[in-house]
Amino acid sequence: MSTLLTLLDALDDRPQAVELRERTYSALGEAVLDVGCGSGRAVGELAARGVRAIGVDADPAMIETAAARWPAGEFHVADATALPLGDGSVTGYRADKVLHVVAEPALAVAEARRVLAPGGRAVLTGQDWDTIVIDSDDPGRTREIVHTRADGMPHPRIARRYRNLLLDNGFTDVTVEVHALMWTDAAALPVLANLGGDGTWLAEQATRARDDRLFVAVPIFLAAGTRAG
Numbered sequence: 398m399s400t401l402l403t404l405l406d407a408l409d410d411r412p413q414a415v416e417l418r419e420r421t422y423s424a425l426g427e428a429v430l431d432v433g434c435g436s437g438r439a440v441g442e443l444a445a446r447g448v449r450a451i452g453v454d455a456d457p458a459m460i461e462t463a464a465a466r467w468p469a470g471e472f473h474v475a476d477a478t479a480l481p482l483g484d485g486s487v488t489g490y491r492a493d494k495v496l497h498v499v500a501e502p503a504l505a506v507a508e509a510r511r512v513l514a515p516g517g518r519a520v521l522t523g524q525d526w527d528t529i530v531i532d533s534d535d536p537g538r539t540r541e542i543v544h545t546r547a548d549g550m551p552h553p554r555i556a557r558r559y560r561n562l563l564l565d566n567g568f569t570d571v572t573v574e575v576h577a578l579m580w581t582d583a584a585a586l587p588v589l590a591n592l593g594g595d596g597t598w599l600a601e602q603a604t605r606a607r608d609d610r611l612f613v614a615v616p617i618f619l620a621a622g623t624r625a626g
Contacts, residue, residue: 409438413578421520425489432477433495437463440470477505485514494523497552506562515626522619526553532612546592559620568622580613582606
C-alpha cells in the first residue's frame, strides 16, 4: 500500500499531471463526484475551491488515507457501478484512471448518467495500456513487457472506447482529447518497474536515465460529455 501511494503521489506531482488534472475540473459545477478517488488528491483540490467534493473508491484503505489527508472532502467506500448517491444529485462526475479495473465499465458510465443532474458533465480520463511508448535497445522485449502488463488487466484498452461509452449512454456534446505524460529522467524508473520489466531491461533504462537518453511517453485520453435532460 505504501509503495502504491508513493508511486501515485509522484505521478500526481508531475507538472504535466497537474495541468491535466486542472483540465478535468473544468465546468464540473458545484457538486462533484470523483470515482476511483484513490488517495483523494482531486477531491481535496476541488473542496479547497468551495466545491462539494465527494470521493468514492472500492478500496477501504485508500478511503481511509484520503479522509485523513483531505478532511474537507466527503469519502465513501463504494463500487463504480453502485454509487451511494441519489438520482441527479451531482453536477459533475470524474473517473480518472479507473475504468480499466472496473469489472463492467459500461455499467459504471450508466451509473454516472444516473447520478448526474440534467446538463451535468462527465469526464473520463485514463491511458490505453497498449500504447505506452518506451525507447529501448530491445523493442521486442519492450513490446512484450507492455502487452503482458496490459493483458493482466480487466480492460486495458477501455480508454479508446470512452467516446462510445458516453454516446451509448445518452451523453451529448462528447469530446475527446489526447494528452501525453512524458519522462526523460530517472523519475520514470518506478513507473517502468511497475510494468514488470526484468533486471536487464530495467538496468538498460537506468543507464539511459543516467546518460540523459531515457524516453517514456504515456498517452492519456480525456473524454467528456453532457448528461442530456
